[in-house]
Amino acid sequence: MNLLETIKGRKSVRTFDGNPLSKEHREKIEECMKSIPNPFDIPVECKLLDAEECGLSSPVLTGEKLYVAGKVKKGPYADVAFGYSFEKLVLYAWSLGIGTVWIGGTMKREQFEQAFGLQSGEMMPCVSPLGYPAEKRALKDVLMRKGIRADSRIEPDKLFFNEKWGAPLTPADDMADLLEMVRWAPSAVNKQPWRIILKDGLYHFYEQKDKGYVNGKTGDLQKIDVGIALCHFSMGLDEQGRQHEITVSDPGIEIPNDAEYIASVRIR
Numbered sequence: 001m002n003l004l005e006t007i008k009g010r011k012s013v014r015t016f017d018g019n020p021l022s023k024e025h026r027e028k029i030e031e032c033m034k035s036i037p038n039p040f041d042i043p044v045e046c047k048l049l050d051a052e053e054c055g056l057s058s059p060v061l062t063g064e065k066l067y068v069a070g071k072v073k074k075g076p077y078a079d080v081a082f083g084y085s086f087e088k089l090v091l092y093a094w095s096l097g098i099g100t101v102w103i104g105g106t107m108k109r110e111q112f113e114q115a116f117g118l119q120s121g122e123m124m125p126c127v128s129p130l131g132y133p134a135e136k137r138a139l140k141d142v143l144m145r146k147g148i149r150a151d152s153r154i155e156p157d158k159l160f161f162n163e164k165w166g167a168p169l170t171p172a173d174d175m176a177d178l179l180e181m182v183r184w185a186p187s188a189v190n191k192q193p194w195r196i197i198l199k200d201g202l203y204h205f206y207e208q209k210d211k212g213y214v215n216g217k218t219g220d221l222q223k224i225d226v227g228i229a230l231c232h233f234s235m236g237l238d239e240q241g242r243q244h245e246i247t248v249s250d251p252g253i254e255i256p257n258d259a260e261y262i263a264s265v266r267i268r
Contacts, residue, residue, distance in 0.1 A: 003239045004177050006095055007184050007232060012150065013099025014141040016063035016131035025096050029068070029130065032092050038227075039234070039246035039263075042081035046070045046089060047116055048130070054115040058107045062138040064129035068100075069116045071124045077248070079219040080262060082125050083227025087185075088235070090128060099133040102126050102186060104218050125218045148190045153183050161197045165255050169198055174240075181232040187225035188213060194229040197253055203265040204251055205230055209258045226262050233265060243268040 021029070026048075033046040049056055049067045056067055068089065072082045090100045104126045118124050137145075145151070157168035160179055171179050179196070187193060191213075195206040205226055213221040230246070237244045245268070250261040 003091075003232075003236055004181055006091060007181050010091070010094045010186075011099075012101035012145075012186065013129070013131070013133045014061050014101055014144065015134045015136070015138040016061070016065070016099060016129065017134045018063040018065065019132055020065050021098065021130060021132075025098060028096060029089075029093060029098070032089055033068070036085040036088050038081040038084040039230075040077045040081040040084075040248075042072060042075070042078055044070055044072050044082050044085035046086070049112070049115050049127075051129075054111070056107075056111055056115060058103055058129075060103070060106045060140065060144060061101075061129055062141070063134060064131055066130045067112070067127050068130050069112055069124055069127040071116060071118055071122050074121055074123050074219070078123070079125065079221075079223035080227035080230065082219070083224035084231040084234075086126060086128075086224075087228040087231045090186075091235075093130060097132065098130055100128040100130060102128055102188070104188060104221050104224075109217060123217065123219055125221070125224055150190055152190070154192050156180075156183060159183060159192065159195055161195065163197070163199050164253065165195070165197060165259070169196075178233055178236040178240075181236045182229045185225070185229040185232050187228065188221045191222065191225070193222040194226045195259065199251060199253060201266065202251070203233070203267075204253065205233075205262045205264070206255060207260045207262055208256075209260065223262070230263060230265075237265075237267065 070086045072078045160169040162169040193208045197204045207226050247264050
């Protein structure tokens with residue numbers, strides 16, 4: 001698959017045709033779930049949950065039959081690792097023609113956690129339905145997409161900086177597509193909280209915080225979003241055959257009070 005086309009072509013799906021996954025597709029998803037690595041070496045466990053059997057639903061969905069839920073042990077970088085690994089699964093599902101949407105709040109969380117068997121010290125930040133998109137979106141789906149401006153993204157000069165916060169980055173030709181992959185990453189309510197500063201040859205990822213996205217059940221949803229963006233960047237480099245390493249070493253760049261350093265990428 002062409003990763004940029006997959007990322008830009010993927011849409012969050014909330015209206016499904018009501019058909020179960022084919023045996024082949026279910027087996028492929030189960031195989032993918034067995035090992036979804038992330039650069040922080042934090043295990044993210046995923047499980048398929050039958051909607052009817054487990055009594056699961058979400059008021060924003062129509063026609064879903066199956067969910068995939070993910071859990072991770074609470075701790076430093078758990079949120080970022082979860083976003084990175086779960087997005088790999090989401091993109092793989094989309095490449096098979098399977099619709100998904102990240103759900104962190106619009107569900108009866110206790111029922112999902114019970115169905116998963118969540119233990120003390122673990123968190124289940126998000127789940128996603130898995131199914132085939134319906135030919136026509138339900139009205140509530142259309143209205144939700146319109147409300148969050150789902151097909152729009154922040155302009156690059158507000159996301160990617162050169163040397164210091166706020167100084168727009170003009171990317172080299174071989175980086176333009178990679179940054180576009182980051183720009184089109186999904187995020188909670190389409191807030192796009194990631195920021196990147198290029199300095200001394202490293203791409204430093206930051207979280208631009210908004211209020212109301214942190215709690216004990218989900219962790220920091222916007223850190224999850226940065227993990228998704230980091231996943232897109234890393235997968236793009238892999239697709240281009242470019243070796244790179246992801247490290248956690250704050251470069252000490254001056255940033256706003258509502259921002260937080262997350263990780264850095266060095267391209268070898």
